[in-house]
Amino acid sequence: MIEVNRLIKIFEGRDYVVRAVDDVSTRIAKGEVVVIIGPSGSGKSTFLRCLNGLEEFDDGQVIIDGIDIAGSKTNLNAVRREVGMVFQHFNLFPHKTVLENVTLAQRVVRKRKAAEANEKAMALLTKVGIAEKANEYPSRLSGGQQQRVAIARALAMDPKVMLFDEPTSALDPEMVGEVLDVMKQLAREGMTMAVVTHEMGFAREVAHRVLFMDAGKVLEDAPPARFFTAPNEPRAQAFLKQVL
Amino acid sequence: MAFKRQSAQWPWQGLLVVILLGLAIGLWIATKQVHYEWRWARVPQYFAYQEEEPQTAPFAGTVIKISPAGDASQVTIQPESGVQPVTVTVKTATLKVADGAQVSEDDEIGVLRGDWRIGPLTQGLWVTIWISFVSGLIGMIIGLITGLCRISKNLTLRGLAVLYIELIRGTPLLVQIFIFYFFIGTVLHLDRIVAGIGALSLFVGAYTAEIIRAGIQSIPKGQSEAARSLGMSAAETMIHIVLPQAFKRVLPPLAGQFISLIKDSSLVSVIAITDLTKSGREIITSSFATFEIWFTVALLYLVVTSVLSQLLFWLERRFARSD
Ligand SMILES: Nc1ncnc2c1ncn2[C@@H]1O[C@H](COP(=O)(O)OP(=O)(O)O)[C@@H](O)[C@H]1O
Ligand SMILES: [Mg+2]
Numbered sequence: 366m367i368e369v370n371r372l373i374k375i376f377e378g379r380d381y382v383v384r385a386v387d388d389v390s391t392r393i394a395k396g397e398v399v400v401i402i403g404p405s406g407s408g409k410s411t412f413l414r415c416l417n418g419l420e421e422f423d424d425g426q427v428i429i430d431g432i433d434i435a436g437s438k439t440n441l442n443a444v445r446r447e448v449g450m451v452f453q454h455f456n457l458f459p460h461k462t463v464l465e466n467v468t469l470a471q472r473v474v475r476k477r478k479a480a481e482a483n484e485k486a487m488a489l490l491t492k493v494g495i496a497e498k499a500n501e502y503p504s505r506l507s508g509g510q511q512q513r514v515a516i517a518r519a520l521a522m523d524p525k526v527m528l529f530d531e532p533t534s535a536l537d538p539e540m541v542g543e544v545l546d547v548m549k550q551l552a553r554e555g556m557t558m559a560v561v562t563h564e565m566g567f568a569r570e571v572a573h574r575v576l577f578m579d580a581g582k583v584l585e586d587a588p589p590a591r592f593f594t595a596p597n598e599p600r601a602q603a604f605l606k607q608v609l
Numbered sequence: 610m611a612f613k614r615q616s617a618q619w620p621w622q623g624l625l626v627v628i629l630l631g632l633a634i635g636l637w638i639a640t641k642q643v644h645y646e647w648r649w650a651r652v653p654q655y656f657a658y659q660e661e662e663p664q665t666a667p668f669a670g671t672v673i674k675i676s677p678a679g680d681a682s683q684v685t686i687q688p689e690s691g692v693q694p695v696t697v698t699v700k701t702a703t704l705k706v707a708d709g710a711q712v713s714e715d716d717e718i719g720v721l722r723g724d725w726r727i728g729p730l731t732q733g734l735w736v737t738i739w740i741s742f743v744s745g746l747i748g749m750i751i752g753l754i755t756g757l758c759r760i761s762k763n764l765t766l767r768g769l770a771v772l773y774i775e776l777i778r779g780t781p782l783l784v785q786i787f788i789f790y791f792f793i794g795t796v797l798h799l800d801r802i803v804a805g806i807g808a809l810s811l812f813v814g815a816y817t818a819e820i821i822r823a824g825i826q827s828i829p830k831g832q833s834e835a836a837r838s839l840g841m842s843a844a845e846t847m848i849h850i851v852l853p854q855a856f857k858r859v860l861p862p863l864a865g866q867f868i869s870l871i872k873d874s875s876l877v878s879v880i881a882i883t884d885l886t887k888s889g890r891e892i893i894t895s896s897f898a899t900f901e902i903w904f905t906v907a908l909l910y911l912v913v914t915s916v917l918s919q920l921l922f923w924l925e926r927r928f929a930r931s932d
Contacts, residue, residue, distance in 0.1 A: 419834055446840035456835035460853050470839035473849060515835075522839055 366526060366557045367393040367416060372425035374411050374581075385411040386422065387581030393526075398558045400568040400589070403578035404604060409561040412578065413528050416559065417448040430525055446474055449519030453531040455511040457503040457518070463490065464499040467518045475522065482521075489517040493547050509540030516547055527551065529560040565608060569593060577601045640900070648898045652905055655730040655892050660723035664699045666712040675708050677701060684718055733888025734909050740802070740884060741871045744809035748870070749863070751810060752817025757847075759822045770818065777815030783876050785812060790880040805877035813870050820866065824859035825851055857928045864921035868914045875910075885909060 374386040385408040393399050401409050414420040416427055418434050418441045427434045434444050458466050467486035471477045477485070490496040493513040495506075503511055512532055519527060529548065533541040545567050552558060552571045562568065568575055568589055575592040577585035577600075584598045593609075596602050640647070666686055673694060674685040682701045687694045699719025706718050758770040777785065789808035790801060799807070828851050836846040878887035889906040893899050 417838055419838060442837075442840050442842050445838055448838070450835075450838040452831060452835065454831055456829075456831040458832065458835070458850055458854075460857070469849060470836075470841060473845050474840040518835075518839070 366395045366397070366430060367391075367559070368426070368428040369416070370426040370428075372412070372415060372422055372427060374408075374415055374420060374422045384581045386415060388425075389578075389581075389583050390425075391576065391583060391586065393557060393559060395525075395557055396555045397573045398552045398556075398560065398571050399574045399576060400572040401559065401561045401576045401578060402563065402565075402568065402604070407578040408581040409578050410530050411581075413450075413530050413559060413561055416526075416528055417445050417450055419450075442474075446522050447525045449522060449524035449527045451512070451515050451519055451527065451529045451532045453534050455503075455508070455515045455535075457511055457515055459503055462500050462502055463495070463506070463514050466503065466514060467521050470518070471521050485521055486517070489520050490514070492520075492550075493517045494543070507540060508536045509543045512536065512540075512544045513547055516544075516551075520551075526557045526559070529558065529562065531561050531563070533562065533564060563608065565593070577604070579604075645900060647901065648896075649901055651896050651898045652901050655728040655888075655896070655902070655905075657728050657731060658726055660726050661720045662723045664697050664718050664721050666697070666714060666716045666718055667695055669713045670711075672706050672708055672710045672712065675704070675706075681721075682719070686712060729883075729888040729892055730885070730905065730909070733883055733885040734913075736883060736888075737871065737874055737885040737910075738913065740806055740809065740877065740882070741867075741874045744806050744874065745813060745867045745870050747806070747810035748813025749817055751814030752821055755814060755818035756821030756825065759818055760825060774815045774818055777812055778819075782808070782812050782873055783879065786876055786880060801880050801882055805880060805882045809870065809874055809877065812873070813866060816866050817863065820859050820862045821855070824855035827858055828854050860921065860925055860928065864917070868917055871914055871917070872910060 369389060369391050372386050372389045373384070376383040376385055387408070389412060391399075401412065403409055411420055415422045416429070418427075422435070429444055429448060432439055432444055434441060457463075458469065461469060464483065464486055467489060468479070468482040471482040471485060472479065475482075487496060487499065490499055493516055495510055495513050495517070498506060498510060498514075503514065506514065516532075532548070533544050536544065541564070545564060548558070548560070548567070549571055560567070560572075572589045575585070575587060575589050576583050577592070577596070577598065579600050585592060585596055585601045587596070592601070593605065596605060668686075668688050668691070670686045670688040670691070672684055673687045674683075676683050676685075678698070680701055681698050682704055684697045684699065684704070684706065685694050686697065697718050699721050701719075703720040704718070706712060706716075712718070755770045755773060758766040759774070761767055761770075786805065786808040789811075790799075790804040793799065793807070794801070794804040832850055832854065833846050836850045837843075841849065874884060875886040878884050878890070881887070883891070885906055889902050893902050896902065
């Protein structure tokens with residue numbers, strides 16, 4: 366489903382050069398859930414953002430469902446329809462109601478009729494347990510509720526892959542569970558997912574593979590059972606000691 | 610326990626009244642000093658007036674009867690060589706003949722008030738309002754386009770936008786109006802009104818562009834990233850996500866810009882467009898009520914701008930709904 370070959374992303378400023386993603390290659394199969402962990406600044410977000418072209422990379426290849434996203438003939442907007450993304454800070458559209466947040470892209474991008482888009486939106490809002498807030502504005506919702514709306518918004522495009530960038534990091538602790546539950550359900554339904562998170566419990570329970578990133582490189586790529594018990598890399602060991 | 614101290618307000622209110630009163634007295638003394646005679650009664654006629662039609666005797670004869678009818682009088686004239694007397698109606702206040710007087714042909718008997726006419730102040734106010742409105746509208750469109758060019762990735766568009774904005778913001782509006790009228794207007798054979806509106810539109814456009822650019826850039830990047838991640842194009846993201854939010858934020862400065870425009874539009878009077886300011890100047894040459902007319906003109910600008918402020922205040926509150 367996702368194939369990444371020798372991906373390199375460099376941020377260059379007047380007085381700094383950061384190799385945010387440094388020669389990363391990996392594959393994510395259909396229906397696979399991959400959790401990416403690593404210290405802050407290790408390039409997890411940048412890696413994820415390269416997968417849907419939010420970040421233009423310097424070298425390497427990202428192939429989504431057979432399409433090279435940096436190809437000269439590739440319509441990036443068409444690729445992004447198939448790749449949903451959930452952000453740390455939700456990024457709901459504050460001037461639209463919850464329902465409109467979920468229907469807007471369906472109407473604009475997928476060209477669905479209002480009735481069809483509404484029906485789909487209500488079904489998804491029901492699925493994430495927030496249908497009764499359909500006509501509220503996002504600012505009236507708690508963080509956990511907003512993040513669930515954001516998940517519904519991404520799912521409304523019928524994506525083939527879902528990317529999550531620390532979806533629970535901005536939440537109060539008591540709201541983390543409700544968002545993780547939605548993600549676990551998605552995983553059970555066979556959604557292909559790449560998840561950056563610090564929730565080790567989620568990684569252990571749901572992930573098929575864990576990638577450990579540090580300084581732009583993937584240092585470990587292992588099933589959670591092995592990663593959490595016997596990591597090879599000293600830096601992964603040090604990281605786990607800190608977070609567990 | 611913390612509580613809000615209730616400080617007495619009345620000494621300050623009293624002070625305010627005293628200061629205002631002092632200003633008024635100062636003004637009064639100042640006008641006394643220059644021996645200015647106030648003629649406020651002359652002002653209303655410049656808003657609207659009744660046309661005056663002088664009435665004359667149709668032939669030589671004698672006034673044989675004057676009978677009042679309301680505030681008018683009916684004057685009956687008996688011709689010298691004739692048969693039937695004729696009745697002429699004039700305003701009593703303007704009556705120029707007495708009963709039994711001799712009149713010759715075309716002598717003025719008095720004045721009859723005709724239809725109501727719109728005075729020059731009203732006309733000037735109307736010109737100011739519609740010129741500002743049209744220029745404002747065109748200026749906002751120019752500003753939106755320029756603002757978008759200003760943040761475009763294309764270097765040519767960005768360069769042109771910067772050049773235009775810097776040119777307009779770095780030169781006085783008065784000079785721009787002259788250049789537009791005498792140079793561009795002559796080359797393109799523009800009507801003075803078109804030249805005036807053109808100059809004002811370009812002026813507002815440059816300032817609006819900066820406001821709109823700032824508004825767009827004030828919307829967090831996460832908003833457009835979320836939209837793009839859903840597959841929306843750059844244009845769709847702009848139209849559905851960024852501009853609606855930016856517009857809400859720039860409404861107050863945009864409104865301020867428009868209110869400024871109404872005042873700035875007084876400068877087009879230099880190319881002989883009869884707006885409110887020009888009307889005021891014209892009236893003064895015939896009425897000699899210099900102070901009264903300028904005060905009235907100032908008041909009219911003030912009324913228009915405050916009505917607009919109120920309107921936009923109300924609009925802002927409507928838009929604040931989703932916050
Ligand atoms: N837009 C940017 N400009 C410059 N440097 C950036 C930018 N985004 C990220 N970086 C740098 O790239 C590195 C990786 O960042 P990021 O992917 O956000 O890490 P993580 O998500 O793992 O915390 C960091 O050193 C960060 O400072
Ligand atoms: Mg991050």
